[in-house]
Amino acid sequence: MSARYPAARPRRLRRTPALRRLVAETRLRPEELILPMFVKEGIDAPNPVESMPGVVQHTRDSLRKAAQEAAEAGVGGLMLFGIPEFKDDRGAAADDPGGIVQRALRDLSADLGDDMVIMADLCLCEYTAHGHCGVLTPTHQVDNDATLERYASIAIAQAAAGAQVVGPSGMQDGQVGAIRAALDKAGYTDVVILAYAAKYASAFYGPFRDAAEGAPQFGDRAGYQQDPANAREALREVELDLDEGADMVMVKPGLAYLDIIAKIAERVDVPVSAYQVSGEYAMVEAAARNGWIDRERAIMEALLSFRRAGAAQILTYWATEAARLLR
Template sequence: MPSIAYTYDFHRGRRLRRTAALRDLVRETRLTRDDLIMPYFVAETGPEDMVKPIGSMPGQNQLGMKAFVERVARAVDLGLKACILFGIPARKDPAGTQGYAEDGVVQRAVRALKARFPELVVVTDVCLCEYTSHGHCGLLDDDGRVLNDPTLELLARTALSHAQAGADIVAPSDMMDGRVAAIRSVLDGAGFEELPVMSYAVKYASAYYGPFREAAESAPKSGDRKSYQMDPGNWREGLREAAADVAEGADFLMVKPAGPYLDVIRQVRDAFDLPVAAYQVSGEYSMIKAAAQLGWIDEERVVLESLMGIKRAGADLILTYFTEDVLARLQG
């Protein structure tokens, strides 16, 4: 066959894709164990060694305190660098008092982790929804409306109790206006000026949270959270929320959920010079797990691709329930 005489030059991109070694050499975005934060659900609703499977989140469990520490120990052996804690208390009330109790489940969990793993970065979720009998993230008035300003004092009290227990980072997820300023003021006044605040700055009222509400037993008893979490159609509003939190003293900005809001992660990354976290939430996890169990996808490849997409969009840190699985793969 005669040779082809091209009258133009063209880009030979395949040269750098020819072998696995070449592809590794020129990879632009890399996922490492330093990027990942593992969420855990610590419960005082059963024995200390309780491992209670979460039906809608295969592979995830509510853990009694002893089982929780043992689970974290295995993850630390795999290279876990950071985790975030959610508590399920034995009792709830309208003011969520167990959320800021000195002997609350999260406070005890923090002490247990820091005593055994002092180098592990322990992040605590600061919210009231897991602790209130009505399931909302703040105090309610007689008509069932969430009260913003009275809730701020309780959120700040919760963050302070986590700091006193030894938390490395507090992460308010409630979406009350002014919560970062309130938390920063109380922490600074109590001598915790160096404790960072990771704000759930851009948190949407998402349908992807369903499995989490089973896991954390935090579904609202009435109504929904649309009056304080963001409308999924808005991205400019997200930048306003992030800017407000930066002005109030946030040290990290988080976008939640991650996968459906990759464009928002990029917008936040480009607009602000703070570390950006993204939460691959329970619904994202459960969909991948369900499809994998049906044999429709290759779970390992889809997990890594989804996390790479979040990282490529601009996230510095990723909160994901797949953390332990990825750590095992990275170690192998």
């Protein structure tokens, strides 16, 4: 039985910063951070995203510069999102070898080599004129199986351009299996699949849709993204993705789903990632601009909460800044 007060005084271990560091149960390192980045075709200067202060739609040149800065700060990886100049109903730019993401992947591969993990989001919402994550039926529903064919083609294009990790985020049934089979058949057996396994139909994505210019032109994505009310369903989605060949899994969003991160981390033996999404970022930035919170403390506390819940990696728009603070 543990001692009681006055013999037991837990505050002894909190008295100084050095003591607190010594006994910290959870630690955060720069190499555990992944920086999401947007690259847009047809612009000649970085374009600020109004709803995400400090985030921009990059040109290819500014992307290369920002990626190098992230690498120098010790950030572990980059997740690339592309905004093409022209969109159509099938998202043809997504797997075009000359598409914006494929060109940017080649740039980053040449610049960074093995110094940083280069990842590509694998979806269609940024590339389709309608803004949904797949091919549509005549009744404007996402055709799951036709979409898998598109995802398989995108995966091969991204791998050929230098992506070390592909991140299927469309929440279509069977997407991981279709992508794994396509990559293996094309000889890309070493390309990692980071599955957005538990992606919820969340209100926290709004600023991202400004940044990626991928808001649905009608309806919403609740028909294929998860219901925020469900936890067991997330576990089932993770199991299915792992059975299909996922190497890593992700929970998105992050802060409102720490319980889901914890449940999954306790259950699986692969790395679990958390995505600190645009709405979470924007709320902290807005509150800090109004002087309501200490910005740096809020950033680091939120990031630490993901690690405490069990996330091995964190996708965050603060990755470069946080890495510098940690170092």
